[in-house]
Amino acid sequence: MAQQPEWRAQILTRTRIGTDAERASLVQIRDDFLLFYAGTIGFVFVARGVRLINEQRRGMINLTYPDRTIRVPKGLSVLEASYRHRVPHANVCGGKGRCSTCRIRIMGDRSGLPDPSLREAFVLERIGARADRAVRLACQLRPTKDIAIIPLLPPQVGASFVHSKSRTHPGEERYVVSMFVDMRGSTQMAADQLPFDTVFIVNRFLELAVTQAGGKVNQYLGDGLLALFGVETDRRSACRQALRAAAMIAVNIKHLNRGLAEAERSPLQYGIGINGGEVILGDVGSGENTILNAKSSSLRRCTK
Ligand code: FES
Numbered sequence: 001m002a003q004q005p006e007w008r009a010q011i012l013t014r015t016r017i018g019t020d021a022e023r024a025s026l027v028q029i030r031d032d033f034l035l036f037y038a039g040t041i042g043f044v045f046v047a048r049g050v051r052l053i054n055e056q057r058r059g060m061i062n063l064t065y066p067d068r069t070i071r072v073p074k075g076l077s078v079l080e081a082s083y084r085h086r087v088p089h090a091n092v093c094g095g096k097g098r099c100s101t102c103r104i105r106i107m108g109d110r111s112g113l114p115d116p117s118l119r120e121a122f123v124l125e126r127i128g129a130r131a132d133r134a135v136r137l138a139c140q141l142r143p144t145k146d147i148a149i150i151p152l153l154p155p156q157v158g159a160s161f162v163h164s165k166s167r168t169h170p171g172e173e174r175y176v177v178s179m180f181v182d183m184r185g186s187t188q189m190a191a192d193q194l195p196f197d198t199v200f201i202v203n204r205f206l207e208l209a210v211t212q213a214g215g216k217v218n219q220y221l222g223d224g225l226l227a228l229f230g231v232e233t234d235r236r237s238a239c240r241q242a243l244r245a246a247a248m249i250a251v252n253i254k255h256l257n258r259g260l261a262e263a264e265r266s267p268l269q270y271g272i273g274i275n276g277g278e279v280i281l282g283d284v285g286s287g288e289n290t291i292l293n294a295k296s297s298s299l300r301r302c303t304k
Pocket residue numbers: 079090091092093094095096097098099100101102103137138139140
């Protein structure tokens with residue numbers, strides 16, 4: 001059809017393809033855009049080169065993770081270093097210093113590291129890790145010397161973790177009082193009472209006393225429980241809280257036994273053990289399965 005002069009006269013009109021000058025102008029615009037595009041790509045490479053030279057002038061440091069050591073320029077944040085070397089690292093807020101999921105523990109010598117900024121100090125305070133100077137936020141810490149670190153949360157931790165746990169325990173040594181409550185004669189109790197009653201007793205009379213006294217129920221152990229005191233208080237308060245909880249449990253069970261006696265049912269027997277001492281306190285597990293774990297090294301008897 002292009003060979004036919006009539007067809008060409010009909011199709012190649014000025015309104016359809018413009019004048020020679022207009023076409024030349026369009027070609028010029030296209031070429032300008034291509035040049036700009038190529039220039040932008042070239043600029044990225046040049047900028048990278050300049051950054052590399054600057055970083056090497058500033059000096060390099062070693063950043064040691066539990067499974068590898070990487071060499072990074074001074075002044076880079078630990079999280080940026082993880083990104084750059086593709087080390088998986090949790091960062092729910094993307095490094096804005098809001099979520100605390102990038103938190104790390106610095107192993108060994110911490111001298112010479114920059115102090116936490118106001119933002120970092122605020123977030124560490126919020127998660128209860130301000131007192132432990134070895135815990136830092138990877139997105140805020142810009143080390144200037146070789147350090148060894150351990151990321152404290154698994155890389156896949158998500159926003160649900162941040163929203164579900166306002167306060168976490170990254171691992172610290174502190175004085176904690178643990179209280180074991182054991183309902184004695186549980187076989188007899190199970191024979192005399194419905195399982196629901198047993199659950200009710202544990203929930204109502206043991207847990208309530210622990211929480212009202214200021215402690216935390218840490219584990220349910222059959223018909224009893226393990227409670228911790230001092231997770232957020234000093235040792236004196238922790239001891240007092242535990243003794244108060246024990247007294248409240250005694251009062252509660254006495255009250256309950258009066259009711260059982262009226263119903264001609266066997267009274268409940270129980271034992272309480274309280275110990276206080278230095279423990280390593282920290283969250284273990286991940287996601288929904290995280291629990292606070294107190295690992296004792298030298299428990300001393302507080303009272304019994
Ligand atoms: S990544 Fe969110 S505080 Fe560091």
